Amino acid sequence: MSVTATIDGKSVDIREGESILEAARRCGAEVPTLCYDSRVDPSASCRLCVVKVDGRRLPVASCAHALTADMNVTTSDDELEENRKTILKLVLSENPTEECRSCIERGPCELHSLATDYGVESDYYDGAISGRIPEDSNPFIARDYSQCILCYRCTRVCNELEQAHAIIPEGRGFGTNIVAPFHESLLGSNCTFCGQCIQTCPTGALMDKKMLGKAVAEDVTKVRSICPFCGTGCGIELNVAKGEFIGVTPDWDAPASAGSLCVKGQFGIDFIRSPDRLTTPLVRRDGVLQPATWDEALTLLVDKFQTVRAESGPGAFALWSSARAPSEGNFLMQKLARAVLGTNNIDNCSRT
Amino acid sequence: MAVMVGRGAMTNSIAELENAKLIFATGTNTTETHPVLALRVKRAVARGAKLIVADPRRIELTGLADRWLRLRIGTDIPLYNAMAHVIIKEGLYNKEYVERRTEGIEELADFVKGYTPQVAEKISGVPAEDIIATAREYATAGNAAIIYTLGITEHSCGVHNVQSLANLGLLCGYFGMESAGVNPLRGQNNVQGAGDAGCTPNYLPGYQRISNREAREAWEREWGVPIDPNPGKTKISILDEIMEDKVRCVYIMGENTAVSDANVLKTRAALDRVEFLVVQDMFLTDTAKMADIVLPAAAFAEVDGTFSNTERRVQLLNKAVEPPGEARADWEIFLDIINRMGYPLHYNHASEVWDEQARNSPILAGINYDRIRMQGIQWPCPTTDHPGTPYLHKEEFFSEKGYFQPVPHVDLAEPPDAEYPLILTTGRRRPTYHTGTQTGRVDGFELLVPREGLEVHPDDADALGIADGDLVEISSRRGSLQLNAIITDKSPEGVVFMTFHFPEGVLTNILTTDAHDPVTETAEFKACAVKVAKVTEPEEIPASG
Numbered sequence: 001m002s003v004t005a006t007i008d009g010k011s012v013d014i015r016e017g018e019s020i021l022e023a024a025r026r027c028g029a030e031v032p033t034l035c036y037d038s039r040v041d042p043s044a045s046c047r048l049c050v051v052k053v054d055g056r057r058l059p060v061a062s063c064a065h066a067l068t069a070d071m072n073v074t075t076s077d078d079e080l081e082e083n084r085k086t087i088l089k090l091v092l093s094e095n096p097t098e099e100c101r102s103c104i105e106r107g108p109c110e111l112h113s114l115a116t117d118y119g120v121e122s123d124y125y126d127g128a129i130s131g132r133i134p135e136d137s138n139p140f141i142a143r144d145y146s147q148c149i150l151c152y153r154c155t156r157v158c159n160e161l162e163q164a165h166a167i168i169p170e171g172r173g174f175g176t177n178i179v180a181p182f183h184e185s186l187l188g189s190n191c192t193f194c195g196q197c198i199q200t201c202p203t204g205a206l207m208d209k210k211m212l213g214k215a216v217a218e219d220v221t222k223v224r225s226i227c228p229f230c231g232t233g234c235g236i237e238l239n240v241a242k243g244e245f246i247g248v249t250p251d252w253d254a255p256a257s258a259g260s261l262c263v264k265g266q267f268g269i270d271f272i273r274s275p276d277r278l279t280t281p282l283v284r285r286d287g288v289l290q291p292a293t294w295d296e297a298l299t300l301l302v303d304k305f306q307t308v309r310a311e312s313g314p315g316a317f318a319l320w321s322s323a324r325a326p327s328e329g330n331f332l333m334q335k336l337a338r339a340v341l342g343t344n345n346i347d348n349c350s351r352t
Numbered sequence: 353m354a355v356m357v358g359r360g361a362m363t364n365s366i367a368e369l370e371n372a373k374l375i376f377a378t379g380t381n382t383t384e385t386h387p388v389l390a391l392r393v394k395r396a397v398a399r400g401a402k403l404i405v406a407d408p409r410r411i412e413l414t415g416l417a418d419r420w421l422r423l424r425i426g427t428d429i430p431l432y433n434a435m436a437h438v439i440i441k442e443g444l445y446n447k448e449y450v451e452r453r454t455e456g457i458e459e460l461a462d463f464v465k466g467y468t469p470q471v472a473e474k475i476s477g478v479p480a481e482d483i484i485a486t487a488r489e490y491a492t493a494g495n496a497a498i499i500y501t502l503g504i505t506e507h508s509c510g511v512h513n514v515q516s517l518a519n520l521g522l523l524c525g526y527f528g529m530e531s532a533g534v535n536p537l538r539g540q541n542n543v544q545g546a547g548d549a550g551c552t553p554n555y556l557p558g559y560q561r562i563s564n565r566e567a568r569e570a571w572e573r574e575w576g577v578p579i580d581p582n583p584g585k586t587k588i589s590i591l592d593e594i595m596e597d598k599v600r601c602v603y604i605m606g607e608n609t610a611v612s613d614a615n616v617l618k619t620r621a622a623l624d625r626v627e628f629l630v631v632q633d634m635f636l637t638d639t640a641k642m643a644d645i646v647l648p649a650a651a652f653a654e655v656d657g658t659f660s661n662t663e664r665r666v667q668l669l670n671k672a673v674e675p676p677g678e679a680r681a682d683w684e685i686f687l688d689i690i691n692r693m694g695y696p697l698h699y700n701h702a703s704e705v706w707d708e709q710a711r712n713s714p715i716l717a718g719i720n721y722d723r724i725r726m727q728g729i730q731w732p733c734p735t736t737d738h739p740g741t742p743y744l745h746k747e748e749f750f751s752e753k754g755y756f757q758p759v760p761h762v763d764l765a766e767p768p769d770a771e772y773p774l775i776l777t778t779g780r781r782r783p784t785y786h787t788g789t790q791t792g793r794v795d796g797f798e799l800l801v802p803r804e805g806l807e808v809h810p811d812d813a814d815a816l817g818i819a820d821g822d823l824v825e826i827s828s829r830r831g832s833l834q835l836n837a838i839i840t841d842k843s844p845e846g847v848v849f850m851t852f853h854f855p856e857g858v859l860t861n862i863l864t865t866d867a868h869d870p871v872t873e874t875a876e877f878k879a880c881a882v883k884v885a886k887v888t889e890p891e892e893i894p895a896s897g
Binding site (some may be wrong): 348 | 800
């Protein structure tokens, strides 16, 4: 019995629950998509991922069909590519590149990157324009549904993945809009500001308000890190432009979070830029904490430690480390306690 | 849990939760405290897993649950003992596993005989039939995962709470099974890492007991100095020693202890008294304001380093930006001090600090920066070709056997009485974090949770004549403060709720009790007796003219 199928002439093993799209991408085929997000059920609405399957009269949406034994799939030929171009032309007719806020203020969005790849311009068709810009003064999520292509990635992520049920599609067909129930602003809705809608949106319809206008894609470096709040350990990318932290994107490959974040990881990292950060050591002089050099502060500290140790022994010291600080600092603090001061009076803040 | 299976860490992995057939969530407001981890619970439920939630408060999880066991605060032990009672009595436990891998089943069986579901109902308020059904479903699920957080541990019987819960996992053979286990969810990003690094009075790095001569000798060889074989003092004991002038110098890194401690005025009195206080932090916190020397620390984004998450995964931080001004990485500050103290030491990079920690810690020995560049590794990882350990206790426990712990119910350290008739329980809200040092400085977060409020049950509010938004005064035996009331039935009648996120206006921990667990010394943040009264505002004087 055969347990393989063929994609673009290559033999592919069948994996349970895998769609044609996933199998095709696994073996290196480049199948374009706009409405696909691997974490939620496919909606098969953008039709860009259509492929030909032997025995089927019409091309099928590869995201929504399982690869089955003996299937013979073609992911690309002139006809399919022409179909895809037509779809992109239709989409672009109401979402021209020159009006895309993402492309202007942030860097190319998924839609317009794809349009560039396919050499498709915005001016093929004239027609009505759909989508409206809701009143929404929240400080985190920029919403501009004039850029929306109704791929429903945001609503599926919000309802299926996050189960926050903050936004839903309203209306039908061309008149469909994405709204918070009762047309509330996001602050008045169930929205938890996890930012997952922003991260999945393939256009400039939903964007990180804090990051907008800060830098365009080619000037941004993404540095992989770990969220510093709770114990889940979500993977984040610190977006840096000209040496400045400008915002966060998720690390899609992080094992604990798999691309998800909450409001703290997504929007809560800018405390590091706070003007309240300490920038020099402080030493209490005449009862008041005053700026000092490192040498002054550490000389004072070490003199005091030496004196106390000579007078009262190691038991006169207590060191409390931080469950928020990296392990390397924690390790050296306990080394200072055990190996240098000679005390096991080292504890951390997890008890309290 | 450490005395039962040799380790207290989360047994399983976060991702495994998705495939649990049953999740028993107790004392955890996961959607608020661990929102991304909670997605796994939600996905498990969407896939058909049963969710049973034990919590005194109405939280998001109770809305998702198949069954909500609304126990009275501080009655966890009778609830779990009664579940054990049912599981043993009905022969639902994993006999082969219990026989082969555990010790003490007879003692446990004997002990929980008195904890019938009816007895437990009387104490906890959870209907006996719900206890029976939960016990049966848990035991027969095939693979069931327990998750818990501070609702279990922040009690003066926290250790016993955990043990009575872990008895259930041992009975059913869920320790050492994929998508099962008994899983404490760590509240802070690097609680696990601070423990891994040996920042406890009784453990060297890698959870090697200070009394373990072999381990001590390994570190003595590494450091070239003798190590005191006697455990040090915990933070709670140190506070007393400061008051006795035995401890003269305290060095605090990255902890706002003058806000976050239970019965915080006691902590403040000690920090006031101590001869020499050093605080290393990113901000001039309330704790730092009390210091003699404040050292500016770099933030996580400004250093290379590691955090260990709740599932024991050592994950890499990469330096993205420069620290402001003269702030320095924590490890560099300690290195400087150690050298100045006359102990010559040099590391070129944070990775060398890690390597020193790992090479003498068998559970970490196989982990290095190069291996975790793309994805973290879960300890134990003894060698560099070991893939890490997604779930613990598979073939064997860290201890020789799994040891059941029969534990009795005890009352709250400070039960409500005529003078202080209500229970204050404390917790968290999602957009804010701990003492607000960081989330209080994030643009826009003030719109999500603008200020602290006291959640009061409508029936209590009626009895006290309090309306939503009224200014109220809440008092415990230790202090009192004023804030606005939020009328909600999230907490049961007789229980009021607050967080400690807004210390500038509302220093919640003035109220909380420092009564603590005798073993972990974790305080009973989850319950203290209080009274609440409406503040009669001074009458407004009409403007003249």
